[in-house]
Amino acid sequence: MLGNEAFARGAYEGGVEVAAGYPGTPSTEILEFLSKYREVHSRWCPNEKVAFEVAAGAAIGGKRALATMKHVGLNVASDALMTLSYTGVNAGFVAIVADDPGMHSSQNEQDTRNYAFFAKVPCLEPSNPKEAKEFVPLAFSLSEQFDTPVLVRSTTRVSHSRGLVPLGKRESVPLRAYTKRAEKFVMIPAFARERRKVLEERLKALEAWVEETPLNRVELRDRKMGIITGGVLYEYLREIAPEVSVLKLGVSFPLPKRKILEFASQVEELFVLEELDPIWEREIKAMGVKVKGREVFPGIGEITPDVILECLFPERKREFVDLSHFLIPRPPTLCAGCPHRGVFKVLRDMKAVVCGDIGCYTLSTLPPLSAMDTCLCMGASISIAEGIKLAHPEMPVVAVLGDSTFVHAGIPPLIDAVYNRTPIVVIILDNGTTAMTGGQDHPGTGRTLMGEETVRLDFVNLARALGVPWVEALDAYNPKRIRESLQKAFSFPGPVVFVVQGLCQLKRPKRKEVFFRVREEICRGCNMCLSAGCPALKKNEKTVTIIPERCNACGLCAEFCPFDAVEEIRV
């Protein structure tokens, strides 16, 4: 079972009734798997803050509730977290947050454990899919026992690894009574001051609990070396050095200080092995315990079994063959037929300043498209573009973001552009799905996570309602029209919104009624088509050809060819 499927199974067995999230690698599949259990209400929300709050509300109302997100999603939801820790919950509330050490598919590698320390809420950390399933029901019980939100931290290698998971039965959890308790749930200053004290008392109680819980486990073997670790690193260590003594922390926060002191006294040399920030190391060193961490292990990137071998057991490294001098890189690219390609080629050719956003379209950053100037975080394209426009009114500045990203965090900055009359162009790439994470529904698709038809958000009407003076829908496969519209928009006095429509090619059936071919006698080898970076085009000595099995028949290369050398053939 995949780790993320195990999280979903754990939530199901733990009696979850409401689950909400926003897609983000490596967390996405948790909700997708959970949505298959029809007795649980699962939903995608516009963003993580909304998801977190819907789940928090369900818990306050008396049903066990789950929120799922990736690490940077918790930044968006953190406003809610920081005060939900004051109010506490009613029925169990758990947020599963997946970190991405090494940034396989993320813009940073922040460590979610910081939020546990920051918000003073307990954080559990499973090591494998089996524990992923087991820890979620425990997290619900813990949440109810201490009346607190609980974080469960995953990482890419827990979420996206498979292992054997024994299944259990779904716990039957009765609805908890909801009673109005303003002093607990209305955080006006007078009440919040009282809850602040409750938070500290709860933390003391948790510190006592954490010494006793079997989730933190001492495994005494050879006493020469003792290692405090947790998460997937525990698994690596068992594989590489099964003989060393380990204190496995299943709870990242709070730390079991007595247990740590006892373990430290039982081993000759103590290490702390943790991925991303030296959070435990700081705490343990502050306790006056002699422990090695960062002086041995790197502080940047993913800690793989190879890194542990290199740092702790260099004599155990195996011989291997490295033929990397033969290698050429193979970075991910926009798919053949991708509706984003034409837009970025036009923007690059027009030398616009392109403020990008989070999604597949960041793949337009690398050559040959080299189209993007900035990409910071969800929704930032529009506001960053506004700022650049303020610094350089003479430059054509364009914000480009996907449909799902626009819904997530693009609406307030668009209101700002209207309100403050910033003359930027905003391009919403509407491909009808959340593509980067594998194609999830969102408010613009008209379908819910549970597969029900619903109201479909209309981007054109929304932008008009916000007061955008010029809003227009454009065809993603008509670059000439996009170019003309942009040309006019660059001299328009207010903000402009273009909704560029074209379905994600992973979501549309392959076109069989038409194909494209380069007429070699006409092709002059100018390579104009190649500058859009389509993986279905191949350069020969003097001409370009289309690789039929890669081509998705979007016809953009025919649009770009200045000599009409690409012909469309109807079958």
Place this chain on the structure above:
Amino acid sequence: MKGSIILSGVGGMGILKASEVIAHLVVQEGLAVRQSEVHGMAQRGGSVVTHLRYGEEAFSPLLFRGEADFMLAFEELEALRYLPYLKRGGTVILNRLVLCPPGVDPSRYPKSVPEILRNAGYNVTSIPATDIALSLGDIRVTNTVLLGAFSRVFPIGSEKSWKEAFQKAFRGKNLEQNLEAFSRGRNFYDAS
């Protein structure tokens, strides 16, 4: 019985499905399995790798360099890229397929990868799995053809057990076609 396998290729070639079949197989034989895979950004035509470990006990879902007993390479360049994970003298089942990365001058693509691998001391079986899959009418069964060849060198699982693993992994979808592709892979290995 314990060991490990590295599966490498390009996004969209059915690498995850192939490792799922192997995982079902070793579990049927009473072994534990741990496997690690790539999602998200890495799937957009980029390089993809899956690590798989099996044994009475299995902990780490990632392999370390010089460890893997077997490599299933779905594309030639991607065999070279993940070669450091393979132990010296390990076994490679290599799909004879060259996919030059888009935008790269094809003359930079390494010539005769099977030779390079053999010269480096590996036990190489190269098989035109994609061509065989195309001859069966569906490029998507490339992975199953490769598994057919792999089943002749992998010490675990009878033909019956492999078929059971396919049933679990494909849940009835295109099962006939996949079983046909599997036999073609097996036969190719036996004839070579």
